Amino acid sequence: MCMLKRDLPMPDSLQEVKIGKELQGKCLRNVFPESTVKLYCCYIVIMILTIVVIALSVALKSLLKDLPAVSRPGPYFSTCPNDWIGFGSKCFYFSEDVRNWTFSQTYCMALEAHLALFDSLEELNFLKRYKGTSDYWIGLYRESPDHAWTSTDNTEYNNLVLIQGSRECAYLNDGGISSAKEYTPKKWICSKYSRYTLQCPEILNPG
Structure with missing residues (x-):
């Protein structure tokens, strides 16, 4: 079982x-x-x-x-005073009156500027296009034909463009840059850096 x-x-x-x-x-x-x-x-x-x-x-x-401050929204931007023309980082003033080279430089200095200086061929070509048919004093001079050309900011000219003639003060004409006696009456161009460029270091390095 x-x-x-x-x-x-x-x-x-x-x-x-x-x-x-x-x-x-x-x-x-x-x-x-x-x-x-x-x-x-x-x-x-x-x-x-x-x-x-x-x-x-x-x-x-x-x-x-x-990032550079120019890419940020804010009150900082490139501006030029009334009657001035902006190109790149600079502002340019084209006179209507005619005076000698010394008076022209003194006038520009009163506006916290100098007789026009150019840092590149692009700037020079802009000045030539905008000036029309008149001749304009620019910020280059020398003591004599034996001396080097000097800019109104007290730096030696870089010979970016050959200056024609044997006189002491440079001016812009249709053919490029030439020279004349200081007392010759001509129109003039003032130049200075735009307001934004002057403020850039303070923006990029606050405090």
């Missing part, structure tokens, strides 16, 4: 319970480790993205801080 009892097949319900437990164990072993790995991966990705966003934010702030 005992042998018969041991050999009796298990009820279907007990077999189902046993099979269910085995399947549950397999599922737990297969699912949970994989889910944990995926979860850790998500955490790592989130941390990396957070670090990248913070780094980009800091870099952007630093870049904006280092």
Whole structure:
């Protein structure tokens, strides 16, 4: 009887319970480790993205801080006084009256300027285009034909353009730059840096 009892097949319900437990164990072993790995991966990705966003934010702030002031909105911009013409970083005044070279330079200095100086061929070509057909004194002079040309800001002329003639004071004409005696009456051009350029160092280095 005992042998018969041991050999009796298990009820279907007990077999189902046993099979269910085995399947549950397999599922737990297969699912949970994989889910944990995926979860850790998500955490790592989130941390990396957070670090990248913070780094980009800091870099952007630093870049904006280092940008020139001209790109920032504000009250600082390039302006010229009334009756002056702006070109690049300078303002130019073209007279209607005619006087000698010394008077012309004194007039410009009273306006906190000098007889016109040009730093490039672009500036010179602008002056030639705008002056029309008249001759204008500019800010170059020399003591004699044996001396070098000097600018009204007390720097030596860089010989960007050859000055024609053997006189002491330079003027702008249709052909380029020529020279004449100081007392010759001509119109004149004053030049000075625009208001923005003078304020630039204070803007870029506040305080």
